[in-house]
Amino acid sequence: MSLIAGIRNRRLDGAPTRAQSIAFGASGFPIQLMTQTFSAFVVYFYVAHLGVPAGWVAGAMIAHGILNAVLNPVVGALSDRLRTPWGRRVPWIGLGIVPLVVAFALIWMPPALSAGGLIAWFVVIVAVYDVAFVVVVLNISALFPEIFRTTGERAAGNVPRQIFGILGMVLGTAIAPLIYGSLGWPAMALLLGAVCLGVLTWSLGGGMIERVSGVSPSDAAMPWRAQLKHTFTNRAFVPYVIGSLMVQTSVAIIIAAIPFYVRYSLHAAEGDASILLGAIFVAAIPSIVGWSAFVRRTSPRTAVLTGVAIFGVAVLCFLWPASVLGAALVGLGVGVGVGGLLQLLEIMLGQIIDDDAARTGHQREGVYFGVNGFIVRGAVVLQAVVAAWVLTASGFDASLGDAQPSSVDAGVRVMLAVVPLGFTALAWLCFWLYPIRTADVVRPVAS
Structure with a gap:
């Protein structure tokens, strides 16, 4: 049986196992590793290392924040309405992981361009990163209350996720400078990207499992205005x-x-x-x-x-x-x-x-x-x-x-x-x- 068929056929019935909880929680590590590395070093990289004017980068970062904010409710509503044999959330996550990691790596690997070309590269690649990030992370978050159904299950299931997340925060700010300082920015991008891809793939395969009892067919019919009202x-x-x-x-x-x-x-x-x-x-x-x-x-x-x-x-x-x-x-x-x-x-x-x-x-x-x-x-x-x-x-x-x-x-x-x-x-x-x-x-x- 192929990996895709295996993911399609599996459903969770009952409480998740400890191994499934740990695998799901492991997703917190690459998410925070990418988040902290981006927020801590991207302005420094483009301004101090590549020489892009600080005002241009500031404008691009404002656009990044607006796009990220707007995407969240839109992707959330689309995810709730999706119906596939693989479930509502898993297809988004599975299709988004590779674009997310590739876009993250390309942020730190721009071609030799003028300042104008570099800011254009930044805007385009970060936009792709934003879309993929929201698609993957929001759907992982939406899976959490479905996999863990009670306060007791959620309290236990959130422990590995938060611990992995804190480790990602720490390493995102502490390890990245050591790598780019000794091996260069492209090496940092490739190493961190490979780690993130590996952990996200493990988490998808071992812990992101939708439930046997999904949602009623009427769920897909709630219009957007009613969504906002409720x-x-x-x-x-x-x-x-x-x-x-x-x-x-x-x-x-x-x-x-x-x-x-x-x-x-x-x-x-x-x-x-x-x-x-x-x-x-x-x-x-x-x-x-x-x-x-x-x-x-x-x-x-x-x-x-x-x-x-x-x-x-x-x-x-x-x-x-x-x-x-x-x-x-x-x-x-x-x-x-x-x-x-x-x-x-x-x-x-x-x-x-x-x-x-x-x-x-x-x-x-x-x-x-x-x-x-x-x-x-x-x-x-x-x-x-x-x-x-x-x-x-x-x-x-x-x-x-x-x-x-x-x-x-x-x-x-x-x-x-x-x-x-x-x-x-x-x-x-x-x-x-x-x-x-x-x-x-x-x-x-x-x-």
């Missing part, structure tokens, strides 16, 4: 997605503020920023297991409220350290909260999807993950606005180097601690308004 009038989804946006904004601001904090508040070497980020990730990985146990004993709402509260209190403590060591200790506390948010938010979204399916008779994982992805992209905009406002108001002047006025130290500490606490408090209020208080919602069984 989504944006969902009393659980609206506070969830606003709270998620607030949380994502807090995290984005923290990551953006840490380099300024290390240099202008702690007066340490720029490289010490990795110590703070490392402390957050080191604490997040084991805490994911603890949060998994906690949500199984309580409910997604209770667990998320607890996680957001811990995160907010820990972040506020960045106000006081005077050394990298002290800040790293605070980072450990922040990491516990981050681990909770990584583990719990998708579990809560899965519960919302179950509730929507119970009320409407339509299983619309793709639309919910797509609209969520569209809205939380706003975190990047909010982070940029906050950083620009705080730095300007505090009197920051890049030409002064390390000789910044004392107001910059205060401004950076506010940006790292007080502003994220404000967004976190809004997130806590949104999740407090979240109406589903039970652990599980019974999904309808399709005929």
Whole structure:
């Protein structure tokens, strides 16, 4: 039997095995590896290494963000409506993996062109990367609440996925410079691309399995306007997605503020920023297991409220350290909260999807993950606005180097601690308004 026929004929009936959960979770590694490598180094590569004007690259990155945001709900709706012998999600993932990895590699392997040619190459290849990325990642996300059906299953099944994802985040920022520094950018592209292709193929073959009971034929008939109406009038989804946006904004601001904090508040070497980020990730990985146990004993709402509260209190403590060591200790506390948010938010979204399916008779994982992805992209905009406002108001002047006025130290500490606490408090209020208080919602069984 061929691999394609094997994937077509298999269906999941009952809880996934541990091997299937691990294989599905492994997809988090290449996704985050590509995401972090792209976000951390693509501007540097095209501006500093290839000499493309920074304004051109900035414009291309804005276009990239808009395209990525718009694609999420569109691909989600199309995925929900697809009917094939291979299922709704698996065909998208299977067809998208190779274009995704190839486009990722080609970003770092442009031909010898003028600056205008290079920016054209960048726009086209990144557009292909965006389309393939959304197609693959959104459908993997939409499979999560289908494969894992209860809070208990989702809490256990999300552990390997988040751990693999954090490892991808770390390696995407730590390994890439070592490779391109010693072997060059094309070698980095080929090595990382090969790893991503291998892991995604393993994950597709071993863990991405749709269920025996798919969806009722009437699901395909829900028009787009009705899709939007049911989504944006969902009393659980609206506070969830606003709270998620607030949380994502807090995290984005923290990551953006840490380099300024290390240099202008702690007066340490720029490289010490990795110590703070490392402390957050080191604490997040084991805490994911603890949060998994906690949500199984309580409910997604209770667990998320607890996680957001811990995160907010820990972040506020960045106000006081005077050394990298002290800040790293605070980072450990922040990491516990981050681990909770990584583990719990998708579990809560899965519960919302179950509730929507119970009320409407339509299983619309793709639309919910797509609209969520569209809205939380706003975190990047909010982070940029906050950083620009705080730095300007505090009197920051890049030409002064390390000789910044004392107001910059205060401004950076506010940006790292007080502003994220404000967004976190809004997130806590949104999740407090979240109406589903039970652990599980019974999904309808399709005929």
